[in-house]
Amino acid sequence: MTLTGETTDSRPGRTRPAFARTPVLLIAGVAGALLLVASRNYGFSFDEAYFVVAGRDHPAWGYFDQPPLVPFVAAGLDHLFPGSLMALRLPATLAAVGGIVLSALIARELGGRRVAQTVAAAAYAMSGATLICHYLATYSIDPFFWSLILWLVVRWTRVRDDRLLFAAGLVTAVSLQTKFLVPALWVALAVASLVFGPRDLVRRPLLWAGALVATLTTVPTLVWQAANGWPYTRMSEVVAAEFPGTGPFLLELLSGPGLVIGVPLALFGFGRLLAARDLRPYRFLGVAFLLLIVAYLLTSGRSYYVYSLYAPLFAAGAVGLQDVKWPAAAKALGWVLVAASILQALVALPIYPKSWAERIPDVPLVPLTAKVFVQSDGQLGQLSDAVVKVYAALPPEQRARTAIMTDSYAFAADLQLFGAERGLPNVYSAHRGYFYFGHPDESVDSVLFVGDASPPVAGAFARHQEIVPQLMTVFSGRTVAWDALWPRLRTQ
Template structure:
């Protein structure tokens, strides 16, 4: 039995829309639990990713209202978790492990709000479970915290469209406030939602006082980090250029989006957008999910044109997948059921296998028997800065006692500096300083340290060397090490001019 929606192309399972009792609780929660278990096991891998090391140091040793490259939430969270359970990767990554599981559930709930029955909900949850959203949640990072926040935000808006309960709009403002403490990207989502609502309705959303009350909450909560940015010359504004310099162009962006969507998710995204587009081309029928489709496409286009990284779209991928799951299951009801089942089983099997081979969850002995397993590369990547950190620490400790007390250890790039601060510290090493990115906005060394031991992968730059009477190389295999002595300018005076991005 089926019931009609306002969309002439979509037929929804009976009871599939608008009832509290039709949520596919059992299978969806089972999928979410499996995701949490896989990520929890994978957490105890080789070590911290270099961005995690940076977040840890920033929150543990340099807690502030803002940073060169982000607001304060993730560093503060990293520092807190390290204090709760020092050195425990399981605890350190627990927020994103639970966040990924919740994102799976929220994808199913969005599918439900868009009219999807149990089949659509399970399909959406499963597709997210084997997508890049879960794969990247192996790490605690800004780009792995945002997906659960954005998916929660979109679920609140989708539910408001159906229920018109204004408390949902106020809650959306609170979620936005939290997201603004992670990255400054969520205004792009709200701008796209506004365009979608203006073009396709319900325009009533933009007239609700609760929406603007929520916006006020978000603005007030963001004032401290904005004041930090203003006091430091708005360094976050430089991140756009940094991203464009490091990331491939539009072709690479599109390819990355497809890969992150996964074998199951990519077809769902395509199906959902195509069928919404067909419905929009047949007025006067108004598609109930049109505002969402326009918003999600708008965000993708904005990221692509601005030179954003493809993994930014992990934050909207669950909603895209949910939209496609609703469209596909509605269209396919009664059509080649056996074929559909076979294709779905094949897609999920391959997707799950790819996930298990991409995060370090299988025993190392098994992975060693699988040539090219991505999980092996993941674990190797977690060790990539360790040799440099140990070599830099050893080079510092090899200095004569008198020289060492007057010398600050400088790392060329922030990943090396963070590795020295965490891994080198465990070997009795000193704190690290660096002019690179976020480290360039930490406090400089004390004035009593008149020398600098420069460590990196390139020779000491002239922008740094010119502030010392002499810089001489020191022999260290695999690393450029220079001892610069006789500082001629106070650290505070030279600090802004040596910063690099």
């Protein structure tokens, strides 16, 4: 499994080109450096704050909305490097760098020479799969695991070394600690391989040995899910409720790879996996990807799920371009498109001072820009300033019996992360995953509620005082026991 040198393929007449070490690692290094710079800006995202609080204050084998890996990693890094966004986001940065290299390695397995490997790596570096690695999140880490699994499967298809399938099972085990989505990949691969070959993929004992490892390592989080009524199934309802519709979904699907180069390259690669003669042994990949995209659409999934498929799509497209004899005009146009793609990526990366980023104009069909990151990331911490003032203004006797509650897990994580050192007590919310973190003690008979209080909240207290309309209200004189009230407050 070396990365350099010529290796004869198991099929006559094909060799594996040398790994394009210099250009690929240069692209990966530049992308990683830019992400490190971007990681310092512009503050925690809502999800990152939630991950830190969940892993630090409520460690568990599972959560409402994900397995335990990302909260554990977030809490560990925040403990080692308190408040450091660069450290917190380092795993996502490394995932992006790994995805770039894997795109080139998949192109190499498909017969891609130096240029094809470089194009595949560059396309991944300028795609949404790299841009989202500005954040530490399940959706920024998981594309790397999928890309690694797909590289192992592609390599197995060529060399038939079953140890690769076992390794893919081990990677699947880690992916299952990040998101529960990867079984869909294996189902699609199994169905496609049984129809289009290689039909012996599902008959390899080491594949099932790897699957057993993945299953066993997932048992603790499955036990947690079962003990708590399978809350992750409710998350699918949340995702479906946020589905934008078929048209917007497809538009988001096309904007993710990068409009200038990424979209045509990914579509070309998709078509080649389905129909190109030189990629016939890998046709099952194209069919599997088609099954996955249809499944995401039918189940009202999120468009960024497809980010996990970019590496092989870019690789297949790049390999198809390497032997084309381009006229001079086409080459010139190609360099213009490359420059435009780089510009698009630089507009999106949050690497600028806040004052500069705020002046970036809105760009049609480009959903994420540095301006968007400023608007979203810069909000955390501001809310805690206002809540600290209101809470401190309460009479001391009442303050001792008052908890802070919010209508959103995002507000709760914000206040817990930024307010604890400023005198705020533990924060509670019945929204999504925060519901499972529990309710206040029975000694608490009033709450400072942040957000828009629901009727069950208002109805459980005898008195209320609105401090900031539709944002902060003090409820006092609780009339219902917390154990009875808490299930009524759950929202998602």
